[in-house]
Amino acid sequence: MATNTPGQITLESIQQNIRDIAGVRITCSFVSDIYKIKAMLESQKDIAVLECKDYIQHPKPNGYQSLHLIVQIPIFMSDREELVPVEIQIRTIAMDFWASLEHKSYYKYNKEIPQRILKGGKKETGNKEEQNLPKITFFNLPKDKRENLVHAAKKEFARVPLYQASISNIIKDAKIPRGSFYQYFDDKEDAFFYLLNSHVSAYKMYFLETLQKNNGDIFDAMIDFYTAIITEEKENLQFLRNLFLNMTHRIENVMARSFGENDLNENFKKISNLINKDRLNIQDEQELFHMMQIISSVTFHNIVKKFAGELPFDEAVHNYKTEIYLLKKGFASK
Template sequence: MPKETFYHLSEKKQQRIMDAAKKEFSRVPLGEASIAQIIKDADIPRGSFYQYFEDKEDLYFYYFQSMRRNFQLELNSAIEQADGKLFEGFELYFSKMIKEVLQGTNAAFYKNLFMSMDYRSFHKVAPHFGKRPHGACPPDQQHKENLQEFYDLVDLSLLEVANQQELKLLVRMLMHTVFSTIAEGYKQMKEKDDYSIEEVMAEFKLKLNWLKYGATKKPANE
């Protein structure tokens, strides 16, 4: 998160820094991003940058938090629409986010995010279920309430899970499936001009069905 001095800046100057962040992080992934380019576009001295942020990663995830739609609330809404059915809820959730991520105004940023995602960045941008990675900001009260709402919405009677801890593990698997399918969608769209969102959605549904029903055929005599 930004240092306190960032919040003391005028809204105009804050926005100039955020615009510079969007430009650079949409141009290249975080690992290749240049602080020099950001301060040039933002028209601030290099020393000032470190008065506002610890490093470029600090700015990167703050920018993400400032522009992202609330994934947790969207997931909760999808589960509610699906009457507590976890897999159907995830299908609704994915279908709503995929167009924005692949074709929306921030598609270039999302592409760099998902194509270079690792374990640490996954846990910084995904809704949090279970143990948080070392160094992550502790959840605030609102996040805790949103997360508890999710658990209350899921109909556990429809799942082969013994408790909330097992549900957390299953949901983490589903979130990895969401993000890996998006990354694969970007890759396919780069290689094939006619690769469509419908094909990305079809791949996601296939993976969901494997998780939901299994990928092993039953013997013919069963």
């Protein structure tokens, strides 16, 4: 068999040494989504993960963050099957924006990017939800220190609503200097919306699972979802109580993503695909969207009534079920 001389480019050497002959980039909303996607890929029987580079836990010196996977997938030829390595990059929308901005700035500033650009990168997104992400330095923290800071912030936002919350209390409980807090967040709103988005991401996963468990019955799924909200553990429940009793339009928009969306986007279509529309008196996606908006209003109203009136669990669930079943039945006589 012929041997390859050093530096010689052959089909065999290409197959052995090029690991990213094909590439895929996946962007998602939150950091937690990245690892969920990774777990989904690892569970695929026809995909083998060969290598993982986690630039989220270990960012590059220039601030670059992303999760890189080299996976092996089967390619079916006319006469055989070839296993081909493919690179998959998974990152949040904010990380993707930052990577693009950093790359352009690298050449614009002759490979020396000013610190004001590096520090201010996240504010360039123009998206309010993305603007309330922690700074890159927060994700550079060891996991235990991140969790300690998050717990201290959650404790403060469970004690009082956002407008009354004190950064002094957060740093005292976290046992960090005030200057350190501002290395991780621009202000208390950043910390609050980071926590809120984390809750919403978890609620969305739970809602999708609940929809599947109820065979696409949106009404039964919403009852399960409502019950889960009002039976949260004590600290989470107090956080939600302050949130709902001091609701703003922006907070409502973020919370609504737990089981719906604010417009007919791709995420709404994912939810729509799990809903059994054969049992609904709707004509199209537009009507489904408006139906979800009505259910959202009823749900939020009932959560506020539960917290404001300190209703017993059984009474709160009975009231919600009554309103949901009225929506399901309809008000017009046939």
